[in-house]
Amino acid sequence: MTDLTQPIESALRDAVVSLFGDAFADLDPLVQPANNPKFGDYQANVAMPLAKRLGKDAGSPRDVAQQLIDALKLDDRFDTPTIAGPGFINLTIKPEALGTIADALLADGRLGVAIADDPQTVVIDYSSPNVAKEMHVGHLRSTVIGDALARVLSFQGHSVVAQNHVGDWGTQFGMLIAYLRLKMHSDIVTSRTGAASGDNFEIGDFNRFYKESKVWFDESEEHKEIARDQVVKLQAGDEAAIALWRFLREISQDYFDGIYHRLGIRLTTDDICGESFYNPKLPGVIDRLQADGAAVESEGALVVFVDGYTDRDDKPLPMIVRKSDGGYLYATTDFAAAQHRIETLKGDRLIYVVGSPQRQHFEMLFATLRKYGWADESVRLDYVPFGSVLGEDGKMFKTRSGETVRLVDLIDEAEQRAAAAVKAKNPDLADDAEAIGKVVGIGALKYADLSSDRVKDYKFSWDRMLALEGNTAPYLINAYVRVCSIFRKAELDMADYSASIEVGHDNEKALVLKLMQFGPTVGAVAESLEPHRLCNYLYDLASAFHKFYEHCPVLRSDVAPDVRGSRLALCKLVAGTLEQGLDLLGIGVVERM
Numbered sequence: 001m002t003d004l005t006q007p008i009e010s011a012l013r014d015a016v017v018s019l020f021g022d023a024f025a026d027l028d029p030l031v032q033p034a035n036n037p038k039f040g041d042y043q044a045n046v047a048m049p050l051a052k053r054l055g056k057d058a059g060s061p062r063d064v065a066q067q068l069i070d071a072l073k074l075d076d077r078f079d080t081p082t083i084a085g086p087g088f089i090n091l092t093i094k095p096e097a098l099g100t101i102a103d104a105l106l107a108d109g110r111l112g113v114a115i116a117d118d119p120q121t122v123v124i125d126y127s128s129p130n131v132a133k134e135m136h137v138g139h140l141r142s143t144v145i146g147d148a149l150a151r152v153l154s155f156q157g158h159s160v161v162a163q164n165h166v167g168d169w170g171t172q173f174g175m176l177i178a179y180l181r182l183k184m185h186s187d188i189v190t191s192r193t194g195a196a197s198g199d200n201f202e203i204g205d206f207n208r209f210y211k212e213s214k215v216w217f218d219e220s221e222e223h224k225e226i227a228r229d230q231v232v233k234l235q236a237g238d239e240a241a242i243a244l245w246r247f248l249r250e251i252s253q254d255y256f257d258g259i260y261h262r263l264g265i266r267l268t269t270d271d272i273c274g275e276s277f278y279n280p281k282l283p284g285v286i287d288r289l290q291a292d293g294a295a296v297e298s299e300g301a302l303v304v305f306v307d308g309y310t311d312r313d314d315k316p317l318p319m320i321v322r323k324s325d326g327g328y329l330y331a332t333t334d335f336a337a338a339q340h341r342i343e344t345l346k347g348d349r350l351i352y353v354v355g356s357p358q359r360q361h362f363e364m365l366f367a368t369l370r371k372y373g374w375a376d377e378s379v380r381l382d383y384v385p386f387g388s389v390l391g392e393d394g395k396m397f398k399t400r401s402g403e404t405v406r407l408v409d410l411i412d413e414a415e416q417r418a419a420a421a422v423k424a425k426n427p428d429l430a431d432d433a434e435a436i437g438k439v440v441g442i443g444a445l446k447y448a449d450l451s452s453d454r455v456k457d458y459k460f461s462w463d464r465m466l467a468l469e470g471n472t473a474p475y476l477i478n479a480y481v482r483v484c485s486i487f488r489k490a491e492l493d494m495a496d497y498s499a500s501i502e503v504g505h506d507n508e509k510a511l512v513l514k515l516m517q518f519g520p521t522v523g524a525v526a527e528s529l530e531p532h533r534l535c536n537y538l539y540d541l542a543s544a545f546h547k548f549y550e551h552c553p554v555l556r557s558d559v560a561p562d563v564r565g566s567r568l569a570l571c572k573l574v575a576g577t578l579e580q581g582l583d584l585l586g587i588g589v590v591e592r593m
């Protein structure tokens with residue numbers, strides 16, 4: 001076992017029960033890595049709450065801590081525990097034990113990340129762009145956060161089912177189809193197997209057509225009626241309307257695939273399950289909501305009232321599932337999606353990576369699913385909200401002209417800026433700068449997003465995200481590059497290198513202790529669904545490595561051969577952990593930059 005938190009907790013629980021009885025078996029030992037090496041490697045804070053529960057007769061927390069130490073049965077990997085402050089129990093691992101643990105991590109292809117004891121089917125909803133529209137900066141967060149969470153959960157051994165809930169149905173498509181057929185391109189192809197003229201259309205064209213169609217739609221009631229008629233035809237399966245709708249989807253899917261490929265996102269066309277998929281299921285959803293007593297008539301519409309939710313006038317807040325004109329809303333589709341994910345996909349855990357403004361909607365949705373038995377307690381429901389991307393002025397991130405920033409432009413600029421930085425830093429890599437820039441630039445773009453606490457807005461800054469110092473992807477990738485450089489100078493193949501690790505220097509110890517935290521950190525991210533925890537860990541690891549590199553020479557001529565071998569092995573372990581950790585975030589590495 002490379003994570004010693006659990007054996008420490010187990011030993012402390014046993015000590016508590018042996019001293020004070022089974023009534024205290026539920027007490028959390030409160031074990032965590034020590035923040036200061038002066039206080040050992042791990043710290044347990046259990047004595048303070050335990051003393052409070054025992055009362056004054058038990059003595060001070062320090063007295064209780066001493067009793068626990070006297071009863072504590074730890075294995076020989078630990079030195080004798082000590083007490084600090086009001087009753088903190090400090091535990092220190094012996095150097096030889098740290099070396100053994102480091103060797104185990106190096107031999108373990110999973111670097112200390114355990115396979116889940118009870119693997120689940122996890123259905124995760126993320127990205128969700130709209131058909132016939134270009135993706136913009138607003139799609140970045142859901143896409144990269146969702147992909148990172150899918151990677152983490154998959155690495156734990158869960159069966160992850162991605163659901164890209166694209167917007168591909170509704171009034172806007174009637175509006176767009178009517179505009180294309182009657183106003184603009186009556187000869188537009190209806191499938192990729194049709195006339196060659198269709199291959200000339202790109203997503204940018206339809207993005208423009210969509211904006212123009214909205215202006216056209218708003219011009220008159222006649223135009224609105226024409227658009228509504230197209231919606232009716234589309235819903236009724238009209239051949240021409242369906243063919244054009246499919247063409248719009250094909251163009252869009254190709255575009256989405258291109259964006260995902262450039263960003264290193266694992267979503268594919270097979271993961272698309274949009275609004276159109278659920279449309280035939282909506283009448284059945286309404287029937288079930290009514291049969292359950294969840295949906296009731298209100299002012300001609302069909303609504304669901306959720307206990308505890310009220311409007312500004314303190315009246316019950318309705319979640320509308322069918323409008324008075326018979327039309328359905330997003331809530332109806334979300335009920336259908338939840339039903340599909342639980343009953344058909346057999347999801348044990350449903351995760352929705354959707355912006356913070358939708359918090360109340362998902363709270364009401366989840367409450368209804370629970371109350372009426374659509375999701376019993378065996379199904380975990382997780383809403384993963386996130387804030388907005390802001391410009392450096394603290395306002396919504398826009399172009400200079402005030403337009404929403406296209407995601408493809410953001411990707412292009414990230415790659416170009418990173419390539420230019422590589423050329424400026426290392427002219428010898430000019431021929432490889434473009435390839436390196438793609439990895440580093442995309443990594444920087446994604447890491448800037450993922451390293452921010454997702455519930456908060458963050459300011460977009462090219463200079464900060466591409467910096468070689470600080471909590472950035474280039475800083476982490478550069479730590480990996482440094483290890484590669486060490487092995488090149490040593491004329492050794494890092495992949496095949498093997499040696500035992502011995503821990504002597506304080507910086508070696510700090511590095512191994514940090515490496516031991518990788519597995520628990522990945523577990524914490526899977527539980528909390530907060531990728532920034534992994535980012536912070538990797539930054540701390542890279543920082544610890546740079547301190548080690550500064551104080552612990554590896555290849556210098558006066559370094560003893562056994563120490564040299566040990567430090568090379570430790571460098572390899574750091575590189576492997578950085579590479580795996582970054583991969584869980586969807587970020588690649590390079591060997592030179």
